[in-house]
Amino acid sequence: MLCGHQARLQLALELGSDACDLPQWRAEPVQLVVLPTHMFVSNAARYPVLRKDHQAEIKRWMDHAVAYVIRQSDDDEGVDLVDYVRYLRFLAGTLEDPSAAAAASAEYRDVLQAPLQPLMDHLESATYETFEMDLPKYDHYEHAMLRAIQDAPQKELVLMVVGAGRGPLVTRALRAARQAGRSVRVVAIEKNPSALVELQLRNAKDWGHQVTLIRADMRGWVPAERADILVSELLGSFGDNELSPECLDAACRLLLAPHGVCIPQSYSAYVAPLSSTLLHARAQAYGGGHGLETPYVVNIHAAHILAEPQAMWSFSHAQASDQLLGDNRHNQRRASATFGIGASSLVHGLAGYFDAVLYGNVELSIRPDTHTEDMHSWFPMYFPIKVILSHASAIHG
């Protein structure tokens, strides 16, 4: 604080015998963790080892890019420090391998990214490729589509994928239809010309020309026949910060039959106060002086989430499509929440999350407490605040 959160200032943290769980320090730019030899106890073979709670804390630090210093305590003159180093190496060897999703996301830890703008920009092939690696997400979509197809009373169904990209949801829609043993006509709508070329290739190669491909803006195309099931993946990290709900509203109005089902059916946004000197300093350095006035998509790591996330607002696409208003006023939202946090915590902004009901009880979530296992398409959002709050006992989000 005194140094104005200088990005070049880094910390050495010396642990004491009492130190057990120090999440607030993982929100600080700690580079060195100092372990005095008196923290160690001797095992049966008289080698230095750590208590279970200290082991757990050191393992937590091992998931952060810090170096270790073993400091010889006054009473430990003459001990062989190599034994301590060997023990730390042994501890590092007992760490569990990260899941495939965590390993894939590791390089994005604490990297601030501007949210995608898939309406204004045409996404690149590499971006679609990254989306397509998230198999758990598409598994959930397939499950939701299967349930919706099974529940639909019509003999023949029209299923539209809006914003189809290079077609992962189309593949899953065809699989769900096959699995349900139902006759489903699949229509894919995409505005990006390069993605459409990929869709054409896949239609010829993998889908046996079964799919009707439409190059159009979903907000303006009027179909001859409306969809019984409308499927999209237009959510941002905070739910409504990319294409939903506006693009989807228009698609529901124009493309969905009055009895039709929209997947996702609804989604909600959540926030939690966060402490992170690193993220705040990075945001400040971003965007020519206005870096603290914009949200970022971040794989948040060097941060301390100070309270449970609380719900802010929801959007639902479950109502009959012709009841939707023609303008955007119905999408305005305001919310307020009170968080009780420790008096000594610094608040550097809010972490944002979302969850979504795809269909029935098939849901997706990036909330830390309910996160869909191994899904890595969406990192949380970081909303920096200009003035860091200190000595706060409660804040309003």
Ligand SMILES: C[S@@+](CC[C@H](N)C(=O)[O-])C[C@H]1O[C@@H](n2cnc3c(N)ncnc32)[C@H](O)[C@@H]1O
């Ligand atoms: C987040 S990507 C999802 C792509 C694909 N469903 C997937 O899972 O890989 C959203 C897609 O919607 C398309 N899109 C955005 N706005 C659109 C609009 N108004 N009409 C049609 N497509 C749109 C984008 O070009 C992009 O391909």
